[in-house]
Amino acid sequence: MKGVIVILFFLWALLIPFFCSYGGEHIVLYQVGEKDPAVATMLKKLLAGKGYGMSVLEGTDSIEKHVELANKINKLRASLFLALNFSFSEQENVLVAITDAKKKTGQILAVEDVPAIHAADSREYAVIVADLFNKKVIELPLFPLLGIDMPGVLLRVECQKEKVNEVLGKISDSIQKYFGRGMKK
Numbered sequence: 001m002k003g004v005i006v007i008l009f010f011l012w013a014l015l016i017p018f019f020c021s022y023g024g025e026h027i028v029l030y031q032v033g034e035k036d037p038a039v040a041t042m043l044k045k046l047l048a049g050k051g052y053g054m055s056v057l058e059g060t061d062s063i064e065k066h067v068e069l070a071n072k073i074n075k076l077r078a079s080l081f082l083a084l085n086f087s088f089s090e091q092e093n094v095l096v097a098i099t100d101a102k103k104k105t106g107q108i109l110a111v112e113d114v115p116a117i118h119a120a121d122s123r124e125y126a127v128i129v130a131d132l133f134n135k136k137v138i139e140l141p142l143f144p145l146l147g148i149d150m151p152g153v154l155l156r157v158e159c160q161k162e163k164v165n166e167v168l169g170k171i172s173d174s175i176q177k178y179f180g181r182g183m184k185k
Helices: 002-019 037-049 063-075 114-132 161-179
Strands: 026-031 053-058 080-088 093-099 137-140 152-159
Touching (some): 026 037, 026 063, 037 053, 037 080, 114 137, 114 152, 152 161
Parallel strands (some): 026 053, 080 152, 093 137
Antiparallel strands (some): 093 152
8 A cells, every 4th residue: 555655646746747837936026117016016916826936126226236136136046037117107118128248158257247148048038028018129238137147037117007907917928928938738
């Protein structure tokens, strides 16, 4: 009887990854610009309902404080970094940007070169989110991504208060598509 239980447990442990499509992924939400805690809370609830973990951090304008935050963020071993500047306006306006840092050769990278390690994954996520908003991805020197050692995107969103749920739903959908991109439907 013990042998059967051990075998069933072993089979369960082997098969669980096939049934959990996106559990265990962790997202860092780095709020820049206007920092509305209600927006972060709503997005966190949406993502938690889909099985994602999320850390919410407030951005800074100080290079020293940002480098300290980047070190803490990198220790989280998260799967995605989303620098979000969310504000309310009469018209919807969305900007999707990735860093313009290029891969360097060598063992030691400067802090501004670290995001380039994840350029392909960052672009892949940026294209997914840009497509949902019918926008194009642009490359910029991005301060919030400085020193971040994971795929990362800056998303600036302006929308009407009545459309906040719709916009956050698109962001949530883009994250789900990004993490599910290698899975067959």
